Amino acid sequence: MQLTKHQRRPRLELQLRHHPDNLHALYRESQDPVERARWQALWLLAKGQSIPQVASNLGYGERWVRQLIHRYNQDLPMKNLRRENKGRAPLLSPELREAFYQALLQPHPRDGLWNIRNAAEWLSQRLGRPVDPRRAWSWMRRLGFAPLRPRPRHRQADPEAQAAFKKNSS
Template identity: 80%
Template sequence: MQLAQHQRRPRLELQLRHHPDHLHALYRESQDQTERARWHALWLLARGQSIPEVARNLGYTDRWVRQVIHRYNQGLPMKNLRHENKGRAPLVPPELQEPFRQALLQPHPRDGLWSIRHAAEWLAERLGRPVDGRRAWYWMRRLGLAPLRPRPRHREADAKRQEAFKKSSF
């Protein structure tokens, strides 16, 4: 049986595009913590420290330092780009939120009570696309409202017995 030989990874070299003093300035001026840590690691590497030394000095792993070197060598930004992600636009745009709220405060034109289905239909008409009832519920709650409907009653409920129970339970 023949075993595969272990191959060493090629040596990872920092391809400096900045002078070490410039790396130090970038490290000192950075406001973002992630970006600052990355510039700090690069500055220490440019000053001649090894990957394990930098990892130990900064409290990170060797793997993290290697990822920073790869990132720098590829010309990727040192910033934490998650902070710049604005996210998806809200389902109900700001100019439609107040009209939606005002519509919900009025009685529904069909039967007087707003249901989730009614709210979803109202939004779908204004937005020009189908709206799921869960999204309508979310926006009703977000605007501080909830659909009003009477509590369900059992078909065979006896009103006299229920009144008697209420009186005797206090």
């Protein structure tokens, strides 16, 4: 809602659907702290307290109280919906996770070492869609593996000289 400089915001009214005693009972019976604070604010508003008074009594801002009134007037639930959000299912099912773990225990068929790209290719083949190498790395870490990469070798390194150095230095 866009207001010009001298317009006033329309008065926000609580459209009661519950008796104040019922609001008090809902507030007292609630186990969830978020839901409890919402019912308490509505009960205080129904008793006749102003928005600034309710905000200061409960330790919330006036904006929170106004949003709560809008929520109640629109008949939205007062409970905390964040706890009901179970989130997305994991990328790997328990069976696929076990198969990935068993595959990581064996040497990689192509070059013997499991690196991030090899793991991402393996997961992509099993899932039937592309898997980002970073996601493969995180699954390897969850399963207790570190992606391996051979140590770099200099192109002009002499293996006999290195072996002789090792024998002489110990």
